[in-house]
Amino acid sequence: MRRNHCWTVSISCLAFLWTSFLGIQLSASGLPPIIRGATSKNGQFLVVASLELGPEEQGGARAILSETLEVNVRETFANTKGKLTAPNTYFQSDFGWKVHLPSQPGFLAPWPIISDDGSILALVGVSPPVLGQTLLAIYKRKGKEGILLRNYKVDNLWNLKPGEEKMSGYVDGTPEWFDDGVFSFTDDGAALLYIDKKHGSLQFSLEDGAVTKL
16 A cells, blocks of 8 residues: 555555556655755755644555645844854744645655745645545745746646547556656746656746646
């Protein structure tokens, strides 16, 4: 059974994927890591995930009851009376913002990507392309909170062809939906890019959430 403190469904739920579309090979492998924090590319912002977990179940797994992600800002001590000189990088939350994820049972939490200006938080679902599963959600800062710009499922990302709705089960070794691609922000910060030469590259507008196939 695929269980961990991250965002997806377990094999006991009989989740399915489009193997004809992605050409996935089924095999056994290690579980995805638990991601509790990530920095922006320029190191100016740190997003930290706080999870509320349920009681331990059989095998040691604990379901996620709720999750909050907090975007913190790098502290330079430029406007403070005292300054700590140390070989560390410090972050503070006074000028940051938060995202409270809707409650949804599960054992997997999304992996965060934060933009260099700290205004966009993309949450990548740690999941194969399962029917109905949210694969990507983009949040945009509004004051001290993050508002959902848009979330995406597999049929929002690629045009399925006849026969690609055929489904079969997956196991621990099934690749995540993003395994063949690379995420990045455009230089002007107007879009999130997902470059995937195998399945098709995508551009996500950070203004309205529209998807453009590249």
